[in-house]
Amino acid sequence: MVIDTWLHIRERKNPIVNRLIWIYIVALAIFHFVGTGVWGFIQTLPPINYYTHGSQINVSHGHMAFFGAYAILNLTIFYFAMPKFRNIREYDATLGLWGFWTMVGSMFFLGLVFGIAGILQVYLERMLDIGYSTAHQAMMFWFKAALFFGVIFLAGAATTVYHLFTLKSAAETT
Numbered sequence: 001m002v003i004d005t006w007l008h009i010r011e012r013k014n015p016i017v018n019r020l021i022w023i024y025i026v027a028l029a030i031f032h033f034v035g036t037g038v039w040g041f042i043q044t045l046p047p048i049n050y051y052t053h054g055s056q057i058n059v060s061h062g063h064m065a066f067f068g069a070y071a072i073l074n075l076t077i078f079y080f081a082m083p084k085f086r087n088i089r090e091y092d093a094t095l096g097l098w099g100f101w102t103m104v105g106s107m108f109f110l111g112l113v114f115g116i117a118g119i120l121q122v123y124l125e126r127m128l129d130i131g132y133s134t135a136h137q138a139m140m141f142w143f144k145a146a147l148f149f150g151v152i153f154l155a156g157a158a159t160t161v162y163h164l165f166t167l168k169s170a171a172e173t174t
């Protein structure tokens with residue numbers, strides 16, 4: 001999927017009018033590949049799943065995979081369709097880029113902090129045999145970090161939705 005996207009972009013015949021949608025397509029391929037293909041697959045392997053089943057490592061994969069496979073896909077379709085509905089050829093993408101990078105950056109860190117919490121959880125619960133609630137006390141810092149990045153993600157999502165519903169022609173804004 002990553003290679004196919006790269007070849008499509010490299011060998012395209014049409015000029016890129018709205019760069020934002022292409023940025024979304026590249027992010028779709030990368031997040032899908034990392035969150036689903038790599039992160040999901042690793043946990044499928046029995047010697048790894050023996051330790052990681054039902055841990056925050058699954059949560060890390062679930063967030064990255066869902067965002068990569070479905071959320072970005074839907075946003076790509078919206079950014080393709082919305083200008084056509086509103087009869088806009090080229091739109092001002094500044095706010096959309098802010099929304100994009102805020103969402104992508106915070107989702108990356110969400111995946112990271114859930115992953116770290118998961119590794120800690122596997123070590124405490126499954127290797128040291130510490131109980132679920134006691135182990136969770138040691139993971140609180142990472143849950144607070146996840147809440148922090150979750151709020152940032154929400155801001156990015158709100159910015160993106162606002163931009164999508166208020167798309168303006170690039171000609172109008174210059």
Ligand code: HEM
Nearest residue numbers: 036037040041043044049052053054058059062065066069
């Ligand atoms: C559309 C793509 C996918 C989505 C949206 C998705 C989403 C999820 C979600 C929400 C969970 C549960 C997380 C939790 O327990 O909190 C999960 C678990 C899991 N997924 Fe995926 N996933 C996707 C693709 C894949 C793929 C391609 C693989 C393997 C190659 C995979 C392997 C796993 C494994 C091993 C678990 C953990 C099972 C366990 O031990 O509890 N996933 N996934």
